[in-house]
Amino acid sequence: MAVIELHDAYIMQEVNTVLQKVSFRLEKGEFAYLVGRTGSGKSSLLKTLYADLPLGGGTGTVADVPLQRLSRSQVPQLRRKLGIIFQDFQLLFDRSVADNLLFVLNATGWTGKARKKxxxxxxxxxxxxxxxxxxxxxxxxxxxxxxxxIARALLNEPLLLLADEPTGNLDPDVADSIMRLFVEINHAGTAVLMATHNYPLLRQYPQRILQCKDGHLLDSATANLELSGR
Structure with missing residues (x-):
């Protein structure tokens, strides 16, 4: 079963096409890296997958939700099936860790104080x-x-984690411990698509690689990729 499936998809940033004719599948429980230079379309692709940007053309489904016919009211339904991890954390600094997590549970329809705790x-x-x-x-x-x-992203037992540079602001030892955590989560059955510039991690934890380059998405499963920094 595919948790992501795009076919001839166009990834847009406002009126500009950043990636064209993108076709790939990510299967349930699979792990893939998303790489490419700054501005090559990595973040725009992730934002399209969690419906922060509209699909510009072609077809796509994420966690069985079609992207091309997605109304604004259906976006929360999609995001409940996903875990989204940002580089800049986006924690609420006016409340405790538990209350940060409680905020998400309340927003996604959990009931019962004991169950949430x-x-x-x-x-x-x-x-x-x-x-x-x-x-x-x-x-x-x-x-x-x-x-x-990451804990916040796991609250709703997502089928898929989308991570945008999750180790970008961390020193190498901490980045390695975070990476081991992602591998554990993946081995437990959650699919992971991780955008990263951290080429040493790619060598240390080899997985399938998707590369944004010159307006296209290249796939290590079907092509030999030339990766600068490796």
Whole structure:
């Protein structure tokens, strides 16, 4: 079963086409990197997959939701099936870690105080942060904040994690521990599509690579890629 399937898709940034005739499938439980120079279309592709940008042409489905006929009211339904991880964390700094996670559970329709508390406890334990629920984000290191972001992305047991440069602001040792966490999550059955510039990680944790280059998406499964920085 494919969690992402695009066919002849056009990825747009406002009125500009950044990627054209994009066709690829990501299967359930698969892991792929998304690479390319700054401005090559990586973030625009991810934003199209979670419906922050409209599909410019062609067809696409993400978690069985068709992108080309997606109304604004259907976007929350799609995002409940996804975990989205940003480079800049986007945590709410006026509330505790637990309340950051509670905000998402409330926004995605969870009910029952005990059930929500249990789920928050589960995801924090999953990312190795069982004791930080009562802390404020500013009391955590960058690596710990990124683990909270990953915990937040796991709350609704997503089919697919979309990660945009999740190690971009972290030092190498912390980036490696975050990467090991992604590998664990993937081995437990969640598909991962990760945009990254971190070529040492690609060597250390080899997976399929999708490369944005010259307006097209190249796939290591079907082509030999020339990757600068490797």
């Amino acid at each position: 249990q789920r928050i406890s589960e995801v924090l334990m999953r990312v190795g942060l069982a004791n930080v629920a009562g802390k404020m984000p500013h009391q955590l290191s960058g690596g710990e904040q990124q683990r909270v972001v």
